[in-house]
Amino acid sequence: MTETQDGAELCFPQLFNTSCRKPTPPRFEVMLIHILLSSISLLTVALNLLVIISVSHFRQLHTPTNVFLLSLAVSDFLVGLVLMPGEILKKTSCWFLGDYVCTLYNYLDLAIISSSVGDMVLISVDRYVAICDPLHYNTRITMNRVRFCVCLCWLCCVVFSLLFTEVFPTHLERYTPCDGECVLVVGYIAGIVDLVLTFIVPVTVIVALYLRVFAVAVSQARAMRSHITAVTIQLSVTPKAKKSELKAARNLGVLVVVFLICFFPYFCVSLAGDSLVNVSYASFIVPMFYFLNSFLNPVIYALFYPWFRKAVKLIVTLQILQRGSCENNML
Numbered sequence: 330m331t332e333t334q335d336g337a338e339l340c341f342p343q344l345f346n347t348s349c350r351k352p353t354p355p356r357f358e359v360m361l362i363h364i365l366l367s368s369i370s371l372l373t374v375a376l377n378l379l380v381i382i383s384v385s386h387f388r389q390l391h392t393p394t395n396v397f398l399l400s401l402a403v404s405d406f407l408v409g410l411v412l413m414p415g416e417i418l419k420k421t422s423c424w425f426l427g428d429y430v431c432t433l434y435n436y437l438d439l440a441i442i443s444s445s446v447g448d449m450v451l452i453s454v455d456r457y458v459a460i461c462d463p464l465h466y467n468t469r470i471t472m473n474r475v476r477f478c479v480c481l482c483w484l485c486c487v488v489f490s491l492l493f494t495e496v497f498p499t500h501l502e503r504y505t506p507c508d509g510e511c512v513l514v515v516g517y518i519a520g521i522v523d524l525v526l527t528f529i530v531p532v533t534v535i536v537a538l539y540l541r542v543f544a545v546a547v548s549q550a551r552a553m554r555s556h557i558t559a560v561t562i563q564l565s566v567t568p569k570a571k572k573s574e575l576k577a578a579r580n581l582g583v584l585v586v587v588f589l590i591c592f593f594p595y596f597c598v599s600l601a602g603d604s605l606v607n608v609s610y611a612s613f614i615v616p617m618f619y620f621l622n623s624f625l626n627p628v629i630y631a632l633f634y635p636w637f638r639k640a641v642k643l644i645v646t647l648q649i650l651q652r653g654s655c656e657n658n659m660l
Contacts, residue, residue: 340423340509349507351423365617366417369624373409376627377402383640386649389659390636393475394455400479401448405623407441413620423509431511436494438513442619443486445626446531449588451478457538461545493523528592539585583629591622636660 339348380402384395415434418424424431455475459466494513636659643649643657 340425340507349423349509351509362420363417366413366420366620369617369620370409370413370417373413373620373624373627374406376624377406377409379641379644380627380637381406382644382649383637386655387636387640387657387659388655389657390640391472393470393472394452394459396472396475396479397448397452397455400482401445401452401626404441404444404448405626407437408445408620408623412438412441416620419511424511425509426511432494434511435513436490439490439493440486443489443527444483445623446527446592447482447486448479450531450534451482453535453538457542460542489526493519532589532592535588536585587622587625587629591618591625594618 338351340351342348381399384390384399384402411434415438418426426434455470458470462469639659643654648654
């Protein structure tokens with residue numbers, strides 16, 4: 330087997346002058362990467378598949394909010410099914426699938442990330458209208474509008490990713506130093522565009538909407554307590570309002586904080602451009618944060634709903650195979 334002067338093996342021995350060296354991380358590190366990414370990948374696929382089956386199968390769950398959850402689950406399902414295995418291959422061995430597959434992988438990476446962020450924005454808008462303008466929710470958030478928004482979100486993500494990989498200077502022959510490596514490196518300007526469109530603007534919208542939702546929820550809880558005190562209704566109702574207020578604050582805080590923690594490192598690398606590409610630990614830890622978010626999304630958005638636990642029970646016990654199971658009462 331062909332080796333370089335320092336004894337490193339080549340990915341393509343026949344291409345001595347242009348071949349990359351085979352990754353030679355410590356065995357413990359390789360095992361750790363495989364265990365972590367494989368476990369997260371399996372859990373991400375399983376949890377999001379449960380969400381997809383639940384919302385798609387049971388007719389009572391065909392609501393505008395759940396359509397947004399379904400779109401989010403699809404994007405996170407693709408993360409676990411496509412992106413995580415590709416990341417394992419990139420980090421632990423040479424890239425033997427060629428430049429075309431590498432370009433396709435990078436394109437899917439951008440498209441899926443963008444769609445996940447877009448779905449979170451749509452969910453924020455849905456919750457904002459439901460809590461801040463409940464009287465007009467049914468007229469403003471209709472199933473046709475929701476389906477249109479979801480399709481538009483995916484279409485914009487597809488077009489954006491196509492432009493980002495083809496128009497901006499990210500061509501592999503310019504930036505990949507050798508054969509056997511799959512790297513998408515963007516310039517500083519492209520990193521700024523990506524940072525603004527897929528991080529700063531969405532995060533600003535999400536935080537602004539959730540802060541407004543939180544303020545309205547707190548004011549409604551206080552008004553309810555004041556009304557209860559004024560009309561001397563049963564005292565047992567008061568703790569429920571206080572508990573609802575704390576639960577709303579906790580859930581909103583979890584949604585925003587987890588999203589920021591998981592996505593902030595990824596977009597820091599996007600902003601840094603070339604400077605962090607060759608940092609092995611950064612190139613490993615950053616995708617881990619994003620993948621972790623795809624695993625946590627179904628936990629945060631779905632496990633809080635009682636219907637999800639009921640749907641999982643019906644799915645696991647194969648009761649969904651019975652005739653008429655789609656008409657079950659899930660609420």
